[in-house]
Amino acid sequence: DAGITQSPRHKVTETGTPVTLRCHQTENHRYMYWYRQDPGHGLRLIHYSYGVKDTDKGEVSDGYSVSRSKTEDFLLTLESATSSQTSVYFCAISAKDRASYEQYFGPGTRLTVT
Amino acid sequence: SQKIEQNSEALNIQEGKTATLTCNYTNYSPAYLQWYRQDPGRGPVFLLLIRENEKEKRKERLKVTFDTTLKQSLFHITASQPADSATYLCALDHSGGGADGLTFGKGTHLIIQP
Numbered sequence: 001d002a003g004i005t006q007s008p009r010h011k012v013t014e015t016g017t018p019v020t021l022r023c024h025q026t027e028n029h030r031y032m033y034w035y036r037q038d039p040g041h042g043l044r045l046i047h048y049s050y051g052v053k054d055t056d057k058g059e060v061s062d063g064y065s066v067s068r069s070k071t072e073d074f075l076l077t078l079e080s081a082t083s084s085q086t087s088v089y090f091c092a093i094s095a096k097d098r099a100s101y102e103q104y105f106g107p108g109t110r111l112t113v114t
Numbered sequence: 115s116q117k118i119e120q121n122s123e124a125l126n127i128q129e130g131k132t133a134t135l136t137c138n139y140t141n142y143s144p145a146y147l148q149w150y151r152q153d154p155g156r157g158p159v160f161l162l163l164i165r166e167n168e169k170e171k172r173k174e175r176l177k178v179t180f181d182t183t184l185k186q187s188l189f190h191i192t193a194s195q196p197a198d199s200a201t202y203l204c205a206l207d208h209s210g211g212g213a214d215g216l217t218f219g220k221g222t223h224l225i226i227q228p
Contacts, residue, residue: 043216101148103216
């Protein structure tokens with residue numbers, strides 16, 4: 001998985017509780033991404049980061065926030081989890097400054113909001 | 115709106131034959147088109163990237179074509195094997211280089227039968 005870990009790998013939480021998912025990379029890559037994957041929708045971009053403290057919104061950012069205080073860590077926070085946020089969340093990295101634009105994905109976090 | 119379409123139904127191919135998967139897109143002018151493989155319970159794995167000025171790209175038994183006039187990419191697996199069974203995802207960048215994330219198709223589930 002190209003030096004990408006995600007934690008936790010599985011989580012069950014109740015509606016209204018805050019949840020933070022962590023993505024950690026050992027590749028020192030500049031760009032990091034959070035996607036969610038749902039049946040019938042495929043992978044959709046939530047937020048991305050192009051450097052420390054530099055983040056931007058993706059296609060489905062409502063209800064999510066992110067932070068990146070170190071190159072290696074990218075956090076995704078659900079401030080108040082809802083059942084519609086039950087999904088599998090994938091973190092990815094890419095190294096645009098190496099002139100290669102492919103993305104490498106982590107193993108995913110399966111989140112269930114009851 | 116931007117849209118990516120892949121065969122939504124599973125594709126069944128006899129072992130040894132060539133599998134051909136289709137990716138069509140509308141309202142895009144991507145600089146790159148990428149193909150990923152995803153196995154159940156795992157993150158997508160990058161396979162091939164093709165640029166808008168390239169017609170064809172090969173890697174071992176894999177071949178990708180990119181027709182920007184037809185707005186279509188074809189992904190071929192020659193001499194298919196049961197181990198090639200997986201879901202294959204097509205992805206387009208939002209801008210040159212994919213720095214701000216990719217838009218994925220929903221994927222085609224490929225089954226190679228012995």
